[in-house]
Amino acid sequence: MSSRLSRFLVLALVAGLATAPAAPVSRFYAAVSMTKAQKNSPTPLDSGLYLRQADGQWANFGPRILGVTSLVASPVNPATLLLASSDGVVRTTDGGKTWRKTTGWEVADVRAIVFDHANPAHAYAATAWGPLRSTDGGASWQLAQQGLSRLYCQTIIADAASGGHVLLGTEDGVYVSRDGAVTWARTAFPAVSVLRLAESAADPKLLLAGTQGRGAWLSRDGGQSWTAADPGSATANLYAAAISPHAATQLAVGGWEIGVRVSADGGRTWADRTAGLPAKNVFVLAFDPDVKGRLWASTFEEGTYYSDDLGRTWHDGGLYGAYAFDLVFLPPAP
Amino acid sequence: MVLVLMLSVGALFAREGEKGVLLSDADITRRFEERRQSVIASSIAALDPADLTKGGHYDVAACLQRGEKREAALARLAKILAVKADGNMFWMFPMVTLMMAGDQGLDDPSRARFAELWRTYWPSRGDTENHWVLYYSSLYLAAQTYPGAGPEKWFNGKSSAENMAESRSYLEHWLEVTTSFGQGEYDSPNYLEEYATGLALLSGWAQDAAFRQRAHLMLDYIFYDYAVETLDGYYGGAHSRVYPRQIIAPGLTPSMALGWLLFGFGERQPNGTVQILALSGYTPPPILERIARDRAQPYVERELKRTRWRLRNAGPESFVIGDKRTIPVYKYSYVDQDFILGSTQGGLLQPIQQQTWNLIWRTDRPAAKAANTFFGVQPYSSPLEGTMFFGADWDTVTNLIARSKADYDTPDKLPSGSPFEQVYQHGPALVALYDIPPGTRFPLVTMFFSRDLTHTEEDASGWIFAQGGPVYIAYRPFAAGEWKPNDWTGLLAHGAGGFISTDFAKWGSGHRCYVSPALKNGYVVQVAPARAFASYEAFKAAVRALPLTFSTATQPEATFTSLDGTVIHARYGATPTVNGQPVDFASWPLFESPFGHATRGSQQLEIAHGAERLLLDFTHNVRQESAVPAQP
Numbered sequence: 001m002s003s004r005l006s007r008f009l010v011l012a013l014v015a016g017l018a019t020a021p022a023a024p025v026s027r028f029y030a031a032v033s034m035t036k037a038q039k040n041s042p043t044p045l046d047s048g049l050y051l052r053q054a055d056g057q058w059a060n061f062g063p064r065i066l067g068v069t070s071l072v073a074s075p076v077n078p079a080t081l082l083l084a085s086s087d088g089v090v091r092t093t094d095g096g097k098t099w100r101k102t103t104g105w106e107v108a109d110v111r112a113i114v115f116d117h118a119n120p121a122h123a124y125a126a127t128a129w130g131p132l133r134s135t136d137g138g139a140s141w142q143l144a145q146q147g148l149s150r151l152y153c154q155t156i157i158a159d160a161a162s163g164g165h166v167l168l169g170t171e172d173g174v175y176v177s178r179d180g181a182v183t184w185a186r187t188a189f190p191a192v193s194v195l196r197l198a199e200s201a202a203d204p205k206l207l208l209a210g211t212q213g214r215g216a217w218l219s220r221d222g223g224q225s226w227t228a229a230d231p232g233s234a235t236a237n238l239y240a241a242a243i244s245p246h247a248a249t250q251l252a253v254g255g256w257e258i259g260v261r262v263s264a265d266g267g268r269t270w271a272d273r274t275a276g277l278p279a280k281n282v283f284v285l286a287f288d289p290d291v292k293g294r295l296w297a298s299t300f301e302e303g304t305y306y307s308d309d310l311g312r313t314w315h316d317g318g319l320y321g322a323y324a325f326d327l328v329f330l331p332p333a334p
Numbered sequence: 335m336v337l338v339l340m341l342s343v344g345a346l347f348a349r350e351g352e353k354g355v356l357l358s359d360a361d362i363t364r365r366f367e368e369r370r371q372s373v374i375a376s377s378i379a380a381l382d383p384a385d386l387t388k389g390g391h392y393d394v395a396a397c398l399q400r401g402e403k404r405e406a407a408l409a410r411l412a413k414i415l416a417v418k419a420d421g422n423m424f425w426m427f428p429m430v431t432l433m434m435a436g437d438q439g440l441d442d443p444s445r446a447r448f449a450e451l452w453r454t455y456w457p458s459r460g461d462t463e464n465h466w467v468l469y470y471s472s473l474y475l476a477a478q479t480y481p482g483a484g485p486e487k488w489f490n491g492k493s494s495a496e497n498m499a500e501s502r503s504y505l506e507h508w509l510e511v512t513t514s515f516g517q518g519e520y521d522s523p524n525y526l527e528e529y530a531t532g533l534a535l536l537s538g539w540a541q542d543a544a545f546r547q548r549a550h551l552m553l554d555y556i557f558y559d560y561a562v563e564t565l566d567g568y569y570g571g572a573h574s575r576v577y578p579r580q581i582i583a584p585g586l587t588p589s590m591a592l593g594w595l596l597f598g599f600g601e602r603q604p605n606g607t608v609q610i611l612a613l614s615g616y617t618p619p620p621i622l623e624r625i626a627r628d629r630a631q632p633y634v635e636r637e638l639k640r641t642r643w644r645l646r647n648a649g650p651e652s653f654v655i656g657d658k659r660t661i662p663v664y665k666y667s668y669v670d671q672d673f674i675l676g677s678t679q680g681g682l683l684q685p686i687q688q689q690t691w692n693l694i695w696r697t698d699r700p701a702a703k704a705a706n707t708f709f710g711v712q713p714y715s716s717p718l719e720g721t722m723f724f725g726a727d728w729d730t731v732t733n734l735i736a737r738s739k740a741d742y743d744t745p746d747k748l749p750s751g752s753p754f755e756q757v758y759q760h761g762p763a764l765v766a767l768y769d770i771p772p773g774t775r776f777p778l779v780t781m782f783f784s785r786d787l788t789h790t791e792e793d794a795s796g797w798i799f800a801q802g803g804p805v806y807i808a809y810r811p812f813a814a815g816e817w818k819p820n821d822w823t824g825l826l827a828h829g830a831g832g833f834i835s836t837d838f839a840k841w842g843s844g845h846r847c848y849v850s851p852a853l854k855n856g857y858v859v860q861v862a863p864a865r866a867f868a869s870y871e872a873f874k875a876a877v878r879a880l881p882l883t884f885s886t887a888t889q890p891e892a893t894f895t896s897l898d899g900t901v902i903h904a905r906y907g908a909t910p911t912v913n914g915q916p917v918d919f920a921s922w923p924l925f926e927s928p929f930g931h932a933t934r935g936s937q938q939l940e941i942a943h944g945a946e947r948l949l950l951d952f953t954h955n956v957r958q959e960s961a962v963p964a965q966p
Contacts, residue, residue, distance in 0.1 A: 035734065040833075042738035043422065047458075063489070066422065066458035067725070086725070087459050090490075100491025105470065105504035108459070109645070109725035128645045128725040130657060145657065152646035154725075171646045193646070195727075212728055237729055256729035281729070300730065323730065 026290050026329040028052040029061065031068045031084075036301040036321030049083065050319065058318050063090060063099050069325040072113050074137055075120045078331045082123060082138040084110035089125060091138045095333050103141050107132065111154035111325075116180065118163030124181050126156040131168055133181040147184035148175060155197045159222065161204040167223045169194025174209060176223055189226050190214055195255075198241040202248040208267070210238030216253045218267045230270040233258050240285040246292045250310065254282030260297050262311050273311025278302040286327040298324035355598070355627060362620040369595055373602075373612035378402050386410045391428035392609035398432070398439030399613060408441050415447045419455035423465045426457050426472035427531055427610075433479055434539040435613040449487065452476055456489040461724065463519040463642065464528035467508060471532035471549075474501035475539055502545065505536070507656075509552055513937040513952045515655055516639035516924060519684070520663065521559060523569040523580055523587035527607035529556050530592060534607070538614030544955055550616065551950045551957055557596055557618055558941055558950075560589060561626035562635050562929050563667050563674060567593030567600045568706065570694045571667040571676025574639070575687040578741050578826055581709070581748050582784070583841040584694055585701025597626045600701050619959070624943045625929045629671035634761070635927040638934060639663035641683045647722045664922050666759050672696045672804040672863045675762050679919075680755035682714075685723035686739050688751035691764060693861055695805040697786070705784040705845065708800070708807055710857065712752035712768055713776040715743045719751070740830040745776040746822045746847070758910040758917070762862060763896035767906040768855040769889065779855045781809060782820065785844035789870060795878045798848070801870060808860040808877040812884050812892070813852030820845040854886040856906075858894050 029051055033044040048068045050058040062068075067086025074080035079095040088103030089110055103110075109128035115137075116122035125132040125141070130151035133144040145151060152171040159165035164180035173189035174197070193212040200206035207219040209226070215236050216229040228234060233253060240254035251263040252273075259274025260282055274280055281300035288294035288306070295311060298304040304319040304327070356362075377396035381389035383406035391414060397407035411432065419425055433440070433448055440448075459469045477483075477497040485491045492500070512518075519525055533556070536549035563571045569589040580587045591605035596618050602608075640660040644652055648659040663683050667676030677691035692709035699706070720731030732743050741747045754770045770777050783790060783800065787807070790800040800807045821827050826835040826842055835842065860877055867873040876897060884892035891905040904910040910917050924932035925939055932939040937952040949958040 035737070038734075038737045040738060040740070043458075063456045065456055066460070085458075086461065087490075098486070098491060100485060104500050105466070105507075108461070111725070129643075143657065150646065150648075151657065193728075237727075239727060283727075 025332045026288075027331070027333060028288075029071050029328045029330065030058065030298070030304065030319055030322065030324050031070050031326040031328065032319060032322035032324045033067070034321050035323040044323070045321075050322075052318075056318065062092070062096055065090065067109065069111050070113050071326070071328045071330070072115055072123070073330040075115050075117045077137075078333065080137060081330070082113050082115075082125075084113040084125060086110070089113065089132070089138060089141060102134075102139055103132070106143070107141065112156045114156055114158045114166075116158040116163055116166070117160040118158075118165075119180065122158075122164070122180050124156050124158060124166050126153040126168060128152055128154065131156065131181060131184075135180075144177075144181040144184075146182065147177075148172075149186070152193075155194060157197045157199050157207070159199070159204060160201070162222075165222070167197055167207065169197050169209065174223060174226070187223055187226070189217065195237065195239050196241040198243050200243040200248040201245040206243065206248050206266075208241045208243055208251055208253070210241040210253050210255060212237050216241065216261075229253075229267050230261060230263070232270055232272065233261055239283045240297070242285040242287050242295070244287040244293070245289050246287070250287070250293075252285045252287070252295055252311070254285045254297060256281050256300075258282070260285065260295075260311050262295070264310060271311075273307070276307075276312075276314040277305055284324045284327045286329065289329050296327050298322065298327060357620075357624050357627065359620045362623045363617065365598055366596070366617060366623075369598065369602075370612045370617075373595065373608055374400065377609055377612075381406055381410060386413060390606070391432055392435075392606055392613065395432050395435040395613055396609070398436030401439060404439050407436075407439065408444060411436075411440075411444050412447075415444065415451065419451055419457075422458040423460045423469040423472070425455070426476070427468050427535060428606075430472040430475045430535055431610055431613065434475055434535060435610075449480065452480075453487055453489060463508070463517070464525045466504060467532040468528055470501040470504045471536050473497050474505070475535055477501065478539075478541055506548075509548060509952060510937060511655060512552075513555065513932075513939070514924075514935045515660075516637065516663065517556075517559075518574070518640050518642045518660065520574045520637075520639035521563065521569065521571060521665070522573050522575040523584065523589040524577055525575055526556065526560060526569070527588035527592060527605065531607045531610050534611045534614040534616055537616050547955055547957070548952065551952060551955070553616055554619055554622070554941075554948070554957070555939055555950055557592075557622055558625070558930060558939065559637070559925075560592070561597065561622045562925075562927060563669065563676065564589075564593060564597075564599070564626050565629070565669070565674050565694060565696055567597070567701070568674075568694050569593075570669065570674025570692070571635070572665055572678040572691055573689040574642075574684045576689050576749050577687065578748055578835065579838075579841055581689060581692075582707065582782075582820070582845065583702070583705055584707055585704045586841060590701055593626075597623045599626070603701075619948055621941055621943050621946055621948050624946075625941070628929075628943065629669065631928075632668065632670045633928050635665075635667040635669055635676075635929075636923055636925075637665040637667075638922050638924045639665055639678075642685060642723050644722050645725065647718055662919070662922070664919055668759070668762050669927075670762070670863055672865070673762075673802075673861060675759065675764065675859075675861050677757050677759040677764055680752065680757040680766070682719050682722065682751045682753050684751055685719055686735060686742055687749040689749055690751060690755060691757050691759065691766070693802070693805070693807065693859070695802040697803050699786065703840070705786045705841065706802060707784055708782065708787070708802060709748075710766055710779065710781045710859075711748055711750050712755045712770065712779055713745055713747045713750050714752035714754070715747070715750070715775060718753075740835070741825055743775075744823050744825050745778060746780075746818075746820065746825070747776075748780070748782060748820070756904070756906055758902065758904045760900050760902050760912050761896060761898055762860065763894065763900070763902060764859040765892050765894055765902055765904045765910070766857050766859075767890040767892065767904055768853075769906045770853040770855070772853060774853075777851060777853055779813075779815070779850045779852070779857075781811070781815075781848040781857070783846050783848060791874075793874065793878070797874070797877055799870075799874050799877070801864070804864045806862045806864055806867065806870060806873040808858075808874070809848075810858045810882065811848065811850060812856040812886050812890070813850045813854075815848045815850030818847050818849050820847050822847075852886065854888075854890050856884060856886065856890045856892055858882060858884075858892060860896060862897055
């Protein structure tokens, strides 16, 4: 999620969009399951994408599919979107008017999906059954398992500055590919389940990882080496990680019973910023590319909130009852 | 499709079964057809032209198939189709049943509405094996209905041809894995109906004759799997998935309803799959009823199954099929005319609803009231299990499971697998060992004592004796416990869990559990038919005299000489031995008993009864009946 923010900002700057005087330009989506109201049922009340409207309300967008976890837009065609879901990858090429599932029965439980901005025809996905790669913009997919010790993965990022450089968060640490997910090699990361990877737009070598039970980890060399980042969350399950696209010094992590923790100095020091949130269970964090310094946080079923002062105060952002998997800012609709 | 009928064998082996049931091919087929027709007739009768708020999908389908009450059926159908589509894969197969069975009776508006629904409603595929079989069998047939339809006609943007190809590819994969390595969601008294539904639809209405044949073969296959472990329709042996009501009242299961239609056991119970099967025209091969009823001699049924795919935390014992990880499940059932004692090896074999071992006995009580079962459980719940089998997150998975399986995270749960449980059975004797780490959420070993048990006695010898109908039971706990009412948290009694605890007062009350908190634990169970002893006292005396040594000081361990003289030795973490020989799990067969044989990886099942043979050969898509001379 953070990587998408970063890439979009870079693109926006390149295109001169950042100088446009208009209000927010991004399309802001939440990938959620409405689990709060799920009683005596194995399925949530609703599941899919919600699109934030100008008035701050959220409206359904796209197909209602169980287990929708993320969304990504083609770097060369904003009308082409790839949706990650339990049913597989679902693609639109007309901005959401029509959708097509582009995976077969073999693919399920897609947890994260990215385009390779340095090679826009390439896209990659992390699924609970192993990673996938596409070389035709998500129109078709191939299994991409070579070199992996275990297949489970739920987070993936692609280096915006280096085509084919992909990092995958697995149940056995972080794996790296230099050939567009054809082959993978283990990085010097602990043998722990990696729950979220984020990269910096301002400093492409800066990466942040949230893990299961081992807290946050930072890499300052594009994923070759990693160090534990925050003693205050060292044993936490961190589902959320984000780096501001405006300033590589601003980092945030969030997780179960740890709330939100932020760093304003590139990860040297961290502070608890949970006060003001209704719950300490945070699954997604996202810096807003349109409002400098705005941080979004989505709690487990207790709503989504934003802060304009790096978490010192929080404001209601809606989506009460949601179990959010991703908050996604995409370029404006064509 | 190739059908080789070497001989009409059934007539050769016609004889009277128990309770005077005639077992010739002709009699079996006639009785089945009578039941099938009665299902359809009652379905038609259920639709009331004067009250179109009543009548289910299959009632409408029956009317349309038979050309009866057509106007009322179409009017009722219009109401059904006007309801907002919901339920994902569980929405699909009722629609397809209407489309297939009712095809000749549909009118243009209903056909148009079906097409509109398939274009606009996205039914998710779900995440279990039965979900996928239902989803793809339904999608295959729905797509078959619209040949040449392009992507714009379908919810998922794929053409009819693409949907059919994807569906068939998955179903062929499922057939191959199941007939080679065993079913993942194996032997479930509940989910048997889901597999029967999907396969019945394909068997009845797939236009491709070869594919229709494969579905028919697979129906025979799963019904054999049931027939060989049933006692009067009750599904015996270990189960992959069973709900609280079903584990206590084994007669309140879809498999019992199917047992009535397929083999004539018990009374008819309302059941949608029974209706679908009846409409599909499927007729089980008569050999299956002969097997289901033949309990003249006790036998051992061994089966190889597999766990549901383990997506993470798979463990070092896991192996790979394709690119999915699983571990083998070694099923063992001892089938007697009066009882079935069945087990698996223990461990985490399925998420949520596993029953590692159980005993059922023959009963004359009505199925709705019978609680003819005895079993033990280590009530376990953890994110480790949840994340092993589900794609959910560590900190939410248990919570989300309990949204629909309310008992999952309670200490008085009855269905459960446990990584701290190891079970070994030989004949009608069973040894269970437990090594529960400190800090485990529910550090208990629970033994369920049904209200149907009589003469329960705590003997000074340490054995606890009981009688279940015509069966004597001896249970020797290795650590002390206390008696508690079942459902001691009151969760189910107070309605949590929705349909799983409906009518709790009827099936859930009056039972009790023997609950032991010892972490290092175990027990022996010895079962015997009452007919084998002069009296209950004689049974107890015989059991008291059996050599038994056990230890729970370090690794739980027991050596037990059973009533038939077999010496079973089990040590936690080690391979058990029988009469000094290690159990050979490596060569465990896919199916093996006097009634059937299948080797691992074969994709073939040879079903046998006397000299009669039925070969289900998936490699050649052949169903071959034959009779071979009886061995001298």
